[in-house]
Amino acid sequence: MPRRLTEVVRTRWWLIGVLALTLAYAWPMQVNGYNQNAHYALVRALASGTPTIDRSIGEIGDLSSGDIARYKGHLYSVKPPGLAMTALPAFLLVDNLGMRTTGDPTRVIWALNLIGSVLPTILLVLLVGWVASRLEPGYGPATAITLGAATMALSFATLFFNHALSTMLGFASFALLFGERRRPPSFALVAAAGVAAGLGITADYQIGFIAPVLGLYALARGPIVRRGLAYAGGVGAGTVPLLAFNVWAFGSPTHLPYQDYWVGRPGSGPLKAFARQPSFDSVSEYLFSAMGLVTLMPVVCAGMVGVVLLARWGWWAEALTIGGVLLVIGVYQAGIGGFGGLGPPRYLMTIVPFALLPIAFVWRAYPLTALALALVSAFQIVVQAATGPLAAYDGNWLDRASKLEFVLTPASLIDVTGWYTITPFFVAVAVAIVAAALATRRPTVTVRDTLVALAALAGWAAVALAARNSYGRPPADGYVLVVALAASALVLLVAWRGGSRRERAYRPAVESPS
Numbered sequence: 409m410p411r412r413l414t415e416v417v418r419t420r421w422w423l424i425g426v427l428a429l430t431l432a433y434a435w436p437m438q439v440n441g442y443n444q445n446a447h448y449a450l451v452r453a454l455a456s457g458t459p460t461i462d463r464s465i466g467e468i469g470d471l472s473s474g475d476i477a478r479y480k481g482h483l484y485s486v487k488p489p490g491l492a493m494t495a496l497p498a499f500l501l502v503d504n505l506g507m508r509t510t511g512d513p514t515r516v517i518w519a520l521n522l523i524g525s526v527l528p529t530i531l532l533v534l535l536v537g538w539v540a541s542r543l544e545p546g547y548g549p550a551t552a553i554t555l556g557a558a559t560m561a562l563s564f565a566t567l568f569f570n571h572a573l574s575t576m577l578g579f580a581s582f583a584l585l586f587g588e589r590r591r592p593p594s595f596a597l598v599a600a601a602g603v604a605a606g607l608g609i610t611a612d613y614q615i616g617f618i619a620p621v622l623g624l625y626a627l628a629r630g631p632i633v634r635r636g637l638a639y640a641g642g643v644g645a646g647t648v649p650l651l652a653f654n655v656w657a658f659g660s661p662t663h664l665p666y667q668d669y670w671v672g673r674p675g676s677g678p679l680k681a682f683a684r685q686p687s688f689d690s691v692s693e694y695l696f697s698a699m700g701l702v703t704l705m706p707v708v709c710a711g712m713v714g715v716v717l718l719a720r721w722g723w724w725a726e727a728l729t730i731g732g733v734l735l736v737i738g739v740y741q742a743g744i745g746g747f748g749g750l751g752p753p754r755y756l757m758t759i760v761p762f763a764l765l766p767i768a769f770v771w772r773a774y775p776l777t778a779l780a781l782a783l784v785s786a787f788q789i790v791v792q793a794a795t796g797p798l799a800a801y802d803g804n805w806l807d808r809a810s811k812l813e814f815v816l817t818p819a820s821l822i823d824v825t826g827w828y829t830i831t832p833f834f835v836a837v838a839v840a841i842v843a844a845a846l847a848t849r850r851p852t853v854t855v856r857d858t859l860v861a862l863a864a865l866a867g868w869a870a871v872a873l874a875a876r877n878s879y880g881r882p883p884a885d886g887y888v889l890v891v892a893l894a895a896s897a898l899v900l901l902v903a904w905r906g907g908s909r910r911e912r913a914y915r916p917a918v919e920s921p922s
Contacts, residue, residue, distance in 0.1 A: 418549070418848075422844075425549060425839070425841075428837070429533060429556045429557065432562070432833055432837045433526040433530070436566045436794065436815045436816075436830070437815060438566050438815055438816075439796060439799075440514055443569055444567065444568040444569065445468055446475035446485040447487050447491050447495075447569070448516075448520070448568065450464075454489075454496050455499055455500060455503070459656050459657035460657070468510070468513045477666070477668035479658060479663075484668070485665065486666050488570060488613055490610040490611030491524050491573050493610075494524055494573060495524040495568075514816070515820075521566070521567070525568060525572040525573065528577075529556065529562075529565035529572045530565075532555070532561065532575060533552045533561075534552070535761075539583050540767075542590065543718070543766075543769070547771045549843075550845070550847075550848040551765065552844070553840055554707060554785075554844075557790070557840055557844075558786035558789060559707070560760065561575075561757070563752050564797075567798070570611050571758075573612075574611035574615050575757050575761060577604050577615065578605065578615045578618055578619075578758055579761045580604040580608075581601040582601075584597050584598075584601035585597070585622065585625050586726065588601070589629055589725070596638075598642070599638040599641060599642040602638065602644075603642040603643070603645050605619040606645060606647040608646070609647050610646065610647055610650040614737070614758055617737060618737065618758065621732040622639075622733075623640070624729070625726075625729040626638075628725045687742055690744070694742075697878065698875045698876065699752060701756065703868075703883070704753075704785070705752075705789065706785055707767065707781040707782045707785040710778060712734065714766025714769045714770045717766060717769035717773065730763070730766070734759055734762065741756065751797040752789075752797060772851050773857075775857060776853060776857045776858055776860075776899050776902060777860045777864050779861070779899065779902065780865050780896070780898070781865075781868065784892075786837070790834070791805055794814050794815065794830050795808040795813060801880055802879060802881070803879075806887060817830060853902065855903075862900075869888050872888040
């Protein structure tokens with residue numbers, strides 16, 4: 409097939425994969441809890457023209473929320489206003505169309521989530537695919553679909569949390585700066601990257617910790633003063649909605665509701681996490697517990713290892729930036745000492761696209777290793793999303809799947825609630841994975857890669873078998889062994905069908921502009 413026609417076919421499969429992921433994200437109708445209700449109460453408050461949730465928190469049924477704070481006699485959502493501001497137009501639309509917006513908010517929150525989480529996650533997938541394709545041409549689709557189907561990006565695309573929106577904005581800032589480094593200097597793009605980072609802070613305060621790291625990435629290409637002013641000005645512009653909301657709600661641009669939330673509670677709160685000594689127990693739980701990154705999403709850890717390849721082939725600025733983001737957020741979360749208490753380690757969502765991006769190099773250099781860890785990750789993430797990621801902390805998600813206890817879907821809008829209504833979700837994920845394979849340039853399979861893949865699966869199984877769960881039961885031994893053996897059998901099958909070679913010299917497909 410001519411090269412140009414091949415690229416057209418791959419592009420079409422890539423678009424099919426993105427559309428399939430969109431359906432997969434939009435299909436589950438998750439149950440709600442404190443976090444979603446706090447965001448939704450703020451949406452309703454904004455629609456009523458007030459920053460307080462005194463009235464709106466009582467209009468969302470018996471679920472209520474614990475993520476609230478009291479200030480000068482009024483109740484406020486402790487969540488940053490970015491997600492509520494983003495979802496407000498959608499709320500006004502569905503409200504005018506007659507959708508019930510009081511009482512049980514499950515259906516209306518699902519509708520708002522299409523704009524608040526589904527759309528941002530799809531944009532994140534596209535951005536990761538775009539950057540990865542410029543690092544390793546031909547491997548953008550594989551990298552992007554790995555993010556979208558094998559990490560907690562899938563989980564939070566189905567939930568009305570602010571993680572999807574803020575993570576997309578944080579990575580968008582990086583992507584703008586990455587693109588700017590590959591063309592003549594543009595202060596407008598640097599400023600736009602700052603705006604994206606500032607908007608990310610408006611959606612999640614945690615982005616404020618990676619914004620300086622991205623600022624250093626912007627400054628790595630001179631002139632330092634003018635680029636620094638452009639980026640800082642953009643960040644300031646992006647935080648205007650947050651500062652304006654704080655003035656409106658509290659009379660001060662720097663007052664945050666978390667300050668009131670932590671009054672009288674044990675500890676000093678997350679805003680002072682950097683003042684604490686990082687906890688080894690927190691690091692261990694984030695990595696090696698039943699819901700830790702290594703246990704739940706080993707492919708993300710493979711991406712972290714890929715940072716070495718990123719640096720090895722000359723992408724030093726990008727490798728240092730990604731390493732800086734991982735370090736800053738890692739230290740911050742280790743200081744907080746809280747896991748999030750809800751299924752996947754949601755406080756680490758910010759780093760996932762950065763950590764996973766170098767998997768593009770792994771897909772080319774060690775495709776079987778990437779495939780093995782991606783399949784293990786995808787299986788766990790997909791089943792948890794289908795059975796309720798908020799409940800996954802108890803370790804019983806596989807039991808719920810075996811009993812056909814799945815979450816509701818939009819079919820419930822017409823009173824169809826059987827277990828079979830989740831089928832489109834599984835089909836859509838499968839189509840996305842197949843489409844990614846067909847859209848990706850075929851790599852070379854080697855004997856070394858086969859051995860590394862088998863060793864990686866054995867390492868994952870060892871970690872999973874030793875994992876502990878502070879909130880429920882650990883992974884079952886039989887389940888871990890079955891998954892590891894199934895993935896190993898698939899690796900050997902692909903290696904045999906692909907005619908693995910003894911060894912080959914790895915060379916970068918594209919040179920770093922540095």
